[in-house]
Amino acid sequence: MHIHFISIGGSVMHQLAIALHKKGYQITGSDDEIFEPAKSNLLAEGLLPEEIGWRPGNINTAIDAVILGMHAKGDNPELLRAKELGLKIYSFPEYIYQESINKKRIAIGGSHGKTSTTAMLMHVLKQTKTSFDYLIGAKLEGFSQSVNITDAPVIVCEADEYPASTLEPRPKFHFLFPHIAVLTGIAWDHINVFPTFDFYLEQFRIFIQKIEKGGILIYNQTDATLKELVEENKRNDIRYQSYELPNHRIEKGETIIEIENNSAVLRVFGNHNLLNLNAAYFVCKELGINARDFVNGIQDFSGAAKRLEVIFNTGDASVYRDFAHAPSKVKATIDAVKQQFPERKLIAVLELHTFSSLNEHFLHQYRGSMDMADEAVVFYSQHALALKRMPALDRTTVFEGFAKDNLLIINSKEELSSFLETVRLQNCNLLLMSSGSFDEIDVISTIKS
Structure with missing residues (x-):
């Protein structure tokens, strides 16, 4: 070929x-x-x-x-x-389907959490010596590549809703036709592609219709929008498995889960991670992996790159890097860190980098998302606005969108560097959230200096 x-x-x-x-x-x-x-x-x-x-x-x-x-x-x-x-011309997902026609296809979709859920699933499959191919949008410890295509009988795909190609503008996850499908939640994003929430919602409705007959949809029942969508679009030729938070407790900054009387201390934390973990468990169950092997396999999972990734730790303080940029994920990530370490001060820094987040008409979606942070900073660069050919964004508009008292708004690289130099990592967590790079600032060197 x-x-x-x-x-x-x-x-x-x-x-x-x-x-x-x-x-x-x-x-x-x-x-x-x-x-x-x-x-x-x-x-x-x-x-x-x-x-x-x-x-x-x-x-x-x-x-x-x-x-x-x-x-x-x-x-x-x-x-x-x-x-x-x-x-023959294929978009990326169309070709993935061609390579996996004779495989059991697993597709992990949702507005947020799909990378982490896919990563957790891959980690356990590897730990249990299950043969599988995969497609994931992040670097994962223990895997040299983010795509692998062999003769394995199973393929695990992170399935996003962004357009497939210039010839095929439909969402990527419409082309995978899974036997096992996961939906982690629905929160409006990518407004440059999906200008209305109803149009965005329709893409998930279509995804459900693309599940192979006899397949299964595993979905997050704690997400009200998703639950309503599933209940309104029931198919009688597939099965359904809802999931919620697994049994767990937090002790001295550590999260302990219990699934079917099997317990373990986790290296990851936060309700969003626990929900993702439970989704991965139900997929594993479909593949014949029991609860004991799943719990044993997941306990040393440390996360995918830029998903609450620890990039610096002093013992009583940590710096986390996270891909969070959509409002629901920003809130979930901030809440997770604060709930895990309630005694530590939390400084949360969010970069507005996507088309949606830099759009003044979308900013109100962030209202309340940073409320749990003790100090909240929103950064955006003129460079990012210029690259996306977007108009200037006024600080007052940003402040009104987030509606958080004492919100610090920074729109220059120099000002952000100056702020980070004042951060003192003592009984404190610093959370850096962005799908970009904070205008190429070396955050750790800046803090240490």
Whole structure:
């Protein structure tokens, strides 16, 4: 098989290219820009394009399939040439389905928590020596890649609702057709793609209809919106399994869970993580893994990258990095840290980086999300606004959107650095939340200085 990737430098695209290369396929690809770590990863496998840019000459009739990344536009010269030659063109999720037609497909969807749930599931499957393929959007300890395609009988996919490609604007999770589906919750996001909540909700309704006959939907019944959606769209040809918080307790900053009389101390914490854990348990149960093996397997799970990841610890203080950016996840993450360490001061710093979070008409969705923080900071950069071609964002508008007393609003890199230099990590937790990079600030060095 000869597969050509248009936009091979994408964070997940290049991982699929490497996985297929290791499977024995002939892989070529192109891109107009390739950053680290994709550049080094592709170079190590001999897959880095010799030249940067789009070249129609890369496309010929010897190619069996073209995989089109989100970065490529509709007028991409290689895409136009592939269409002219009548080649098979797939979006990323469409191709994943082609590689998994004969596998048991597991899809983890939801507005938040899907990466952590997928990571927990993968961790336990590995611990129990279960053979499986996977697709996940984050780096996970114990796994050298974020995509793996072999001849395993099972595939675990993090299934997001963002568009598949420029040719196929439907959500990625509509193309996986799972036998086991998970929905972790629904909270409106990506307003540049889903301009109304009803339109966003419809994508999850469609996802439920895509579950294979005889399959199962495992869903978070504590999410009122999701519960209502499931109850209004019941199918009689699939099974349903609801889940909620598992039995647990917190002792001296540690969370102890109990599932079917099997208990263990966890390395992760927070209600959102416990909900994700219970979802992963029910998937494992469907795969024949018992409660004892699940609990034994999950107890040393330390989390996926940027999901309440500890990046610095002094004993009585910690610095956490989290991917939280949507309102519901910001609230869940802040609440989790405060509930786990109620005696410690909590400083929460949120970067507005996505199109939704930088939109003045969406900001009111954040009302109350930072209330549990002792000190709350909202940062946004002019650079991020410029990149997204968005208008200036007034501090007063941000303040009114969050509606939190004493909220500190920072909109320059220099001002954020100055603030971080004043942070003293003594009986204190610092929580950094962003889907970006805080304008490339080296947070740890800044604090230590």
